[in-house]
Amino acid sequence: MSSLLVFPGQGAQRVGMLHALPADVLEEASEALGEDVRLLDSAQALASTRAVQLCLLVVGVACARQLQHTPDYVAGLSIGAYPAAVIAGALDFSDAIRLVSLRGELMQSAYPHGYGMTALIGPDLSTVETLLAAVHSPDTPVYLANINADNQTVIAGSDEGMRRVAERIKGNGVAKRLAVSVPSHCALLEAPAQALAEAFVTLKAPRITYLSSTRARPIHTPEQLRDDLAFNMCRVVDWRGTVQSAVERGVRLQIELPPGAVLTGLSRRVFEHGTVIAFEGARLDTLQALLQEEARRHR
Incomplete structure (x- = not known):
C-alpha cells in the first residue's frame, strides 16, 4: 500500500x-x-x-x-x-x-489575449479528437490539452477555435471555459x-x-x-x-x-x-x- x-x-x-x-x-x-x-x-x-x-x-x-x-x-x-x-x-x-x-x-x-482553455464534459476522447481535426486551422488553432477522465477532456487554443468546438458538442456534452488565459499543454x-x-x-x-x-x-x-x-x-x-x-x-x-x-x-x-x-x-x-x-x- x-x-x-x-x-x-x-x-x-x-x-x-x-x-x-x-x-x-x-x-x-x-x-x-x-x-x-x-x-x-x-x-x-x-x-x-x-x-x-x-x-x-x-x-x-x-x-x-x-x-x-x-x-x-x-x-x-x-x-x-x-x-x-x-x-x-x-x-x-x-x-x-x-x-x-x-x-x-x-x-x-x-498569448496576452484571445486564447485560453475549455473543459469538455461528456464526449469521449475519440469524439473530441475528431472535432479538433475538423475545426483546427492556422486561423482557428485548437488542440487537445488534458485527458482528465474517460468523459472529460480539456482543449486549448484560440477563442474562435474553442467556440467552434463547443458549438459542435451542443446536445452531447458541456463546454466550460476555464479560468486560464493562456493555451497551455499544446504546441x-x-x-x-x-x-x-x-x-x-x-x-x-x-x-x-x-x-x-x-x-x-x-x-x-x-x-x-x-x-x-x-x-x-x-x-x-x-x-x-x-x-x-x-x-x-x-x-x-x-x-x-x-x-x-x-x-x-x-x-x-x-x-x-x-x-x-x-x-x-x-x-x-x-x-x-x-x-x-x-x-x-x-x-
Missing part, C-alpha cells in the same frame, strides 16, 4: 488563498521573489498568469509541509508539478519561486517552454517518487525532471493515466493539496479501493493519521 500527494493546476485558484498560510512560508517565498507574495492573491492580481502560478506553488508547498509525514509518491497537474518537485526534494523552494515567476511571464507574454507554447528550459537550475534526484502527469509514469533523474518541468506547458496532460499508474503501483491513499478538490473528484473514478481525500475540508490530524497508517502498511 502506498500514498500519493497531488497538486492542482490553474483554474483551482481563488481570491485570498494565501492569507491563512504560515508566516514563515510566505516570508521565504517573498524573499526569493523580491516582492510580497501576499499581494498576489487579490482578484485584480489573479488576472495575471504569473500571480496564479506563484500562488498555487506557495499554497501547495505550505500545506504539504503541514502534513509532516512523507508520502510515497507526488504528482502535479501542470503548474502543480513544481510544488510536487519541491516536496520530492528535487527542487529548492526558492528556485521554484523564481522559475515559476519566469514560467508565468513567458506564458502570459506569448502553441513550445517556444516559451524552450526559453524556460534554458533558464533552468540544477536539480536533484527526487527522494520521493515523482509521477510525471504528461508521461503518466515515474521519472527518476534530474535530467528527466528538468525536461518534464520545463516542457510540461506544451505537452498534453494525461491525468487519467497518471492516476491509473499510481493505482497500479499500489497507491491506496490520495490527498489533494489546496486549493479545491477537482483532482479528488477525478480520481474517485479510478480508485476502486482506498481513500481519496482533499486537504481542504479535512482535519489536519486526520490527514496525518491517514498518511501514518498507510506508511505502516507499506512497511
Whole structure:
C-alpha cells in the first residue's frame, strides 16, 4: 500500500488563498521573489498568469509541509508539478519561486489575449479528437490539452477555435471555459517552454517518487525532471493515466493539496479501493493519521 500527494493546476485558484498560510512560508517565498507574495492573491492580481502560478506553488508547498509525514509518491497537474518537485526534494523552494515567476511571464507574454482553455464534459476522447481535426486551422488553432477522465477532456487554443468546438458538442456534452488565459499543454507554447528550459537550475534526484502527469509514469533523474518541468506547458496532460499508474503501483491513499478538490473528484473514478481525500475540508490530524497508517502498511 502506498500514498500519493497531488497538486492542482490553474483554474483551482481563488481570491485570498494565501492569507491563512504560515508566516514563515510566505516570508521565504517573498524573499526569493523580491516582492510580497501576499499581494498576489487579490482578484485584480489573479488576472495575471504569473500571480496564479506563484500562488498555487506557495499554497501547495505550505500545506504539504503541514502534513509532516512523507508520502510515497507526488504528482502535479501542470503548474502543480513544481510544488510536487519541491516536496520530492528535487527542487529548492526558492528556485521554484523564481522559475515559476519566469514560467508565468513567458506564458502570459506569448498569448496576452484571445486564447485560453475549455473543459469538455461528456464526449469521449475519440469524439473530441475528431472535432479538433475538423475545426483546427492556422486561423482557428485548437488542440487537445488534458485527458482528465474517460468523459472529460480539456482543449486549448484560440477563442474562435474553442467556440467552434463547443458549438459542435451542443446536445452531447458541456463546454466550460476555464479560468486560464493562456493555451497551455499544446504546441502553441513550445517556444516559451524552450526559453524556460534554458533558464533552468540544477536539480536533484527526487527522494520521493515523482509521477510525471504528461508521461503518466515515474521519472527518476534530474535530467528527466528538468525536461518534464520545463516542457510540461506544451505537452498534453494525461491525468487519467497518471492516476491509473499510481493505482497500479499500489497507491491506496490520495490527498489533494489546496486549493479545491477537482483532482479528488477525478480520481474517485479510478480508485476502486482506498481513500481519496482533499486537504481542504479535512482535519489536519486526520490527514496525518491517514498518511501514518498507510506508511505502516507499506512497511
